[in-house]
Amino acid sequence: MIKNKSSKRNIVFLGTSLPRECGIATFSQDLLDQFEHIPGFDKPHIIAVNNNETYQYDEQVIKEINQHNQSDYSEAADYLNFSDVDLLVIQHEFGIYGGESGELLIPFVEKLSIPYIVIFHTVLTNPSAKQRHIMNRVAELSVKVVTMAQSTVNDLSKIYGIDASKVSFIHHGVPYVKTESRAKLKEQYGFADRKILSTFGFLSPGKGIEYSIEAMRGVVKQHPDSLYIVFGKTHPVVKQETGEVYRQKLMELVNKLGLQHNVLFVDKLLTQEEVIESLVMSDIYMTPYLGKDQAVSGTLAYGVGYGRVIVSTPYRYATEMLADGRGLLANFRDAASLEACILQLLDNPELVKEMENRTAELGKTMLWKEIAKTYAELFQEQISISKLDNRSVI
Secondary structure, three states, X not given: OOOOOOOOEOEEEEEOOOXXXXXXHHHXXXXXXXXXXXXXXXXXXXXXXXXXXXXXXXXXEEEEEEOOOHHHHHHHHHXXXXXXXXXXXXXXXXXXXXXXXXXXHHHHHHHOOOOEEEEEOOOOOXXXXXXXXXXXXXXXXOOEEEEOOHXXXXXXXXXXXXXXHHEEEOOOOEOOOOOOOHHHHHHHOOOOOOEEEEEEOOEOHHHOHHHHXXXXXXXXXXXXXXXXXXXXXXXXXXXXXXXXXXXXXXXHHHHHOOOOOOEEEEOOOOOHHHHHHHHHHOOEEEEOOOOOOOOOOHHHHHHHHOOOOEEXXXXXXXXXHOOXXXXXXXXXXOHHHHHHHHHHHHOXXXXXXXXXXXXXXXXXXXXXXXXXXXXXXXXXHHXXXXXXXXXXXX
C-alpha cells in the first residue's frame, strides 16, 4: 500500500478475518461493510492473523501474520509504517496472538509509528500478571481504547492501570437483516404453533446448555408445545481438542429426559441471515453461560438488538444489558431457576410484550449502521489529533 494523495482516510484492521470461523472475524467484517457507506473513508483493509490453518481470503486482506511467527509481526509493522495508512484498529482477544497470552503483540505495537486504536473484546477481572501487562502496554501506546461494556470502563483503569481519559465505551454492533414476521418464520421452518426458545453460537462446555435442557423437563409439563433449539456447530478449538464430546453429552441428556420432541440441535454455522431469522422466530432467547466474568457477548448483543425477551445467567454483560426490565436473570448452574424464569414468561404474554418493547428500545441503538457512525467519528477525531511526536516510538 504505497503512499497516495487521496484525501480519504485509510483504515486497517488487525485481527482474524472471514472465512476463519471466529466471532472477532465476523465483528470486523460487519464493521468494515458499514464503512462502504460512510463518506470520507477508503474501503478499510485487514491484516489477518492466522492460526495453523490456511484460509482463502478475498482482496480486503492485504497481509497475513502467522500468529506464532515473531518476524511476521515485525514485517507487518514495517509495512504499516511505510504505507499511507492513517490509523490501525487492533482487535484484541486472548488466543488470537502468539506467545504467552498473546505477548507477541507487544514488540509489534512498540515498533509502530502510525497511530492505533485497540478494541478490547475481553476484559478479565482477575487477569494473570502477563495478561495485565500486555493489555496495559498495548493500551499505553494506543491513541484510544474501546470497550463494549459500561461495566468494564472502570476495570480498565483500576485493574489494568489504563488512563481513564483514553477509554471509550461503544456498544457491540448488531447487523440489520430484513425478515418475515415471527409467525411467518415459524411456519416457514415448520414450527407453527410452537413456543420457541433458542440459543445460538459456537457450542462449548462454558455455554451451560445442559442447564437449559434440564429446565425444559419442567417447562414441557406445563407447555408441551415449547421447543428449545440450540443453533450452531461446536467451537473449532473445542472440536480440535475434544471432538464432539460436549454435544454428545447434551444429546444423551435429551434422550435420558425424554425431550426428543422438545429440544432440537441445528449443527451448522449459521449465515448472518439465518442467525437473525432464528432470533426473530424465538419467543425467548437463552444465554445460560457459566462464566460470571464475561464482559461482552456478541450473541446476547444480537438478542437485545432484535428486541427478544432474554433469560440468562447473571454474567457481567447480561446483568448490564438486561437491567431495567429487559429480561430475566436465573442463577448460575441452576436448572430450576431457569425453569422458573421461562415459565414466568410463557405464563405471562403481557409481560413478554412489555419486555420486548423495552429491549427493542436499546436494541435499535446497537445496529451496526449506528455503531459504525460512532466508530467513524472516533477514527476521524483520532487521525486529526494524532501527531507522531506524541507517541513513544521505540
